[in-house]
Amino acid sequence: MENEAASTKGEGFLSRMALNDNKAGMEGLNRDKINKIIMETSKGSRFYENELKREQQVNQRIEKMMLQKAQITEQQLKKAQAQVERMATELERSRDLSRVIVHVDMDAFYAAVEMRDCPELKDKPMAVGSMSMLSTSNYHARKYGVRAAMPGFIAKKLCPNLVIVPTNFDKYRAVSDEIREIFADYDPHFQPVSLDEAYLDFTDHLEQRQSWPESSRTHRFRASTEPEVKDLSPVLFEDSPSSSPCLLGSDGVAATAGGGAFEVFGTSVEEAVREMRFRIEQKTMLTASAGIAPNMMLAKVCSDKNKPNGQYRLPPTREAVMDFVQNLPVRKVSGIGKVSEKMLNALGISSCSHLGQQMALLSLLFSDTSLHHFMQVSLGLGSSYIPRHEERKSMSTERTFKELSKVEEQFSLCRDLCEDLAEDMKKEDLKGKTVTLKLKNVNFEVKTRALTLPHAVATVDEIFAVAKDLLKVEIENESPQPLRLRLMGVRISAFVSPDDKKPLQRSIIGFLQPGKTDSSGSVQGMHQKPEKDHHVQTWTLARPPLTQKCQKQEEVSWRSKLRGLEGGQTSEEPQQSFFQRAHAKRLQLQAANAIPQEEGHRENDSVIESIGSHAQNCVESSAKNRKSIDLLENDFVSCEEAQASTSGCGGTVSESLTCPVCFRQVETTDLNVFNGHIDQCLSESSRKPNQSTDPNSELDLDSENDHKECQVAEKWREECEVEEERVKNSEELELKRIDPQNQRSLKNDSHQKVVSINGDDKTVTSQQPQSCNGRGPVLICPVCQLTQDTDDLAIFNHHVDLCLNQEVLHELGGQTSCPINPLSVTNGKAIGECVQNSPSSPPSKRAKGIAPHNTIDKFFR
């Protein structure tokens, strides 16, 4: 549609500026009229000019894509079609309709809060924000085209009577806390998206709810105020239904008793969700909408469907899901925004059914990641398990202001930002290695400049030392012109965890006592039943480590393999684990002990490099931090594999494999067959995946989910790979995979890699990690590989920590323990130069913190 408009109105029309009527409450507006006003108000502004530029960039991207499309041959398309179909089949197998996922979203949240607290506003079009920017508008205002992310002054043009209320975040946060308390009753692990929005997994609640007495499902109407509050309640959506039970659900009952009205809610999903919304409304006088579906992606779309103050349930059947998805506009899907929509539109794709029909084409035009997403969407797939809240990856602060061109003021501002940032970081006890400066000039052109330090920083001075240099370079690059800034921001990322939180123990237990259930991300932990005699693990196929990274790697690799473009050698790093490499390195170093330092240093460098590259895949490399523990887990998996591959055969391939789920022997050496068996087992055992895990664990649900995804991706990739290579290599393939000598050939098969550490089978075999003698586990250090004469995990962990440091990091030479800090050198120099460049501010000899604000020398002490 927007394309249509673009072509009818010519160059001047910006699809990026036009009204986004995606939002609830904005159906059937007079878009043309609204867009005309928006354009008239915007035209000629710097903002507009910049949008024009960006739109042209997008258009170019589209042109490029169309060119690419034009060169696609029938052949290619056909082949792609086949591949895409196979992928779809595999994804289809991952479909999980067993969970009940709910997405809750408060209606016009900020606006609703303000209306609640100021009844005058109730019948007026209003929005929260400022003349510069609105956060939210009420439904009344939406009829005029006034919506979130619109500047207030434009909104005023659209609706001159619009009342704009400034934001009051503290208030919203308080309300948010209230609703989150309610969320927690239905899913203690709910995932907040923002102050007003969250995903909940209702599955467990519903199971319990079935046996709840009515009294537990009875909720009172707001006690205090008049009995009819429900009608006075907050948000005035003239024509919207009330959540209050005018129409009762099948098993809902309304009643009035002495103390006031109350309502009994039934045991169905819909009743449970209605109850939750009811409680929210009674508690906050604000309404919420909800979507109920078998996965997050669908739940999110569903919550929008009957907004405001409504809910929608998508039944958990494949048929219902597919029907639902067919007519779904792609833009409704979270993750497909303005630009993606436009690109898809250019290919004639506007609904998800088109998406499904055009997958072959898309597979030739988009990245693996996008493709995977599109494919999932078109099949109505998404996460059935709500991932645990991930650790923060960055923290930033930025500010917009009136043009700022004076150097001193720019530095001053930069320092202020650093102060704010450092303060925020302190609250969370964070330290990060990468500092990024963001600048936006008065023409709305954005620039970011980053520098990664060898060590993590946290204090104002440390951050500012970097930010100031980055800023200085930009100022110099522009000189003699000044930087004319309208925004500056500072971000810090690449966090290292402040040592010693020790999530170590559970992981170690999980791996050293494979007989015990563990809630860590390991497959063993996930799916093992607590039997006792399964420790003879002839399990050759390791399942993937259960992280999102895993999924990503899989996705990246599958297609290049499919296309056979790279002879099985992708650009990925070899999938040796940190431990494998560290261990190999250690042996090398031992062997080369006599070699003079130079050589040693070179070695060390390469270790650092490889650790670094591994960190890219596995997030962090610091031997002491939490992430390295994950590596450690992976490595234990590796060890077990190695053990499996060698113990059963002594050089020969075993004829059967032991299923890690049911622990039965599977009479095959065909990995596909074996995988098929495991999948079967998994799907049976995952009916109640959570049962055997630590209730406090954070590592369960999402792991399961990731695992599934990995599993699918792995199988898919593997299948194709096997298919393509089989022709050439026939039988050899399977043999290769479990032949330690050919470990290299497994480079990209991280999850099938048969690991013999450094080819030394004995080392590995000797590492029988469990002793099911009822006396607790024998603990073997994964680094030095020596049995530890203790069953105290704290002591053991301490030993491992020491080993890690000594054996791995220390061996790397001074580098890690005493890093050179190029920045401090640079700083010294930079300071001198800058002072020279600023004759107005002589070198300061003041002590830290005494320099007055707004003088440039303050920054160069």
Next chain:
DNA sequence: ATACATACC
């Protein structure tokens, strides 16, 4: 690793 773009609320 860096820069820039897209997306979400």
Next chain:
DNA sequence: TACTGGTATGTAT
């Protein structure tokens, strides 16, 4: 007069 701020992630180099 006036077009945000915070975080994550994808894409390209």
